[in-house]
Ligand SMILES: Nc1ncnc2c1ncn2[C@@H]1O[C@H](COP(=O)(O)OP(=O)(O)OP(=O)(O)O)[C@@H](O)[C@H]1O
């Protein structure tokens with residue numbers, strides 16, 4: 001596999017085109033002979049917000065791991081930006097580190113990084129919890145810390161694997177608003193894996209459905225903000241996506 005980054009080293013691999021945030025071509029991935037991604041290709045533009053739907057086991061997380069370079073065993077060609085961040089359903093905080101240290105984990109512990117960490121915590125509304133222990137946070141707060149840990153890296157590509165899947169409905173709505181605000185301010189390219197069709201329609205510029213290792217549907221979301229579930233076009237798109245997912249939409 002070729003896993004290239006947006007390197008500005010002219011002796012290195014060809015840099016990712018400035019017009020693309022993701023260039024994935026002809027990816028094929030199998031586990032023990034079971035093909036998960038089948039000649040799968042996807043381009044994403046910088047600052048494009050793409051939602052990826054698909055039945056359980058269809059290969060969504062596998063693809064995200066490939067983009068995050070967390071899984072090196074894949075045939076094909078991937079180019080992604082150097083600054084990437086990933087958020088999972090589980091916030092994966094280090095229990096022995098206070099919140100701010102979790103946010104700046106892996107970065108040099110300079111004054112500038114600490115200040116950036118605090119500013120990012122303020123962006124997710126948790127500045128007052130900078131010195132708290134992760135175990136004292138609610139599930140929604142912990143996930144906001146995970147978002148801050150991703151955003152503090154100023155990612156050009158933000159990978160989200162069912163980030164709100166474990167949260168209650170009200171917290172999830174608040175997280176949608178927060179993610180939208182972070183996205184508007186920082187404009188990373190976003191790939192959001194979700195099972196929540198409404199979430200995909202509310203947030204994404206484009207929605208993909210992954211079926212048997214390939215994109216079986218790719219639809220732009222042309223609804224002007226603020227998007228509303230009561231918009232008849234919302235319902236039409238929801239029905240189309242649910243049908244593609246093999247769910248009876250009635
Ligand atoms: N490390 C692994 N070893 C073996 N098989 C794996 C491994 N990781 C994933 N798989 C298999 O690859 C397929 C796709 O898994 P993946 O986790 O990408 O699905 P998914 O679309 O994210 O599903 P879900 O919606 O349930 O999270 C599944 O059949 C899974 O069992």
Ligand SMILES: [Mg+2]
Nearest residue numbers: 060061062161
């Ligand atoms: Mg998954």
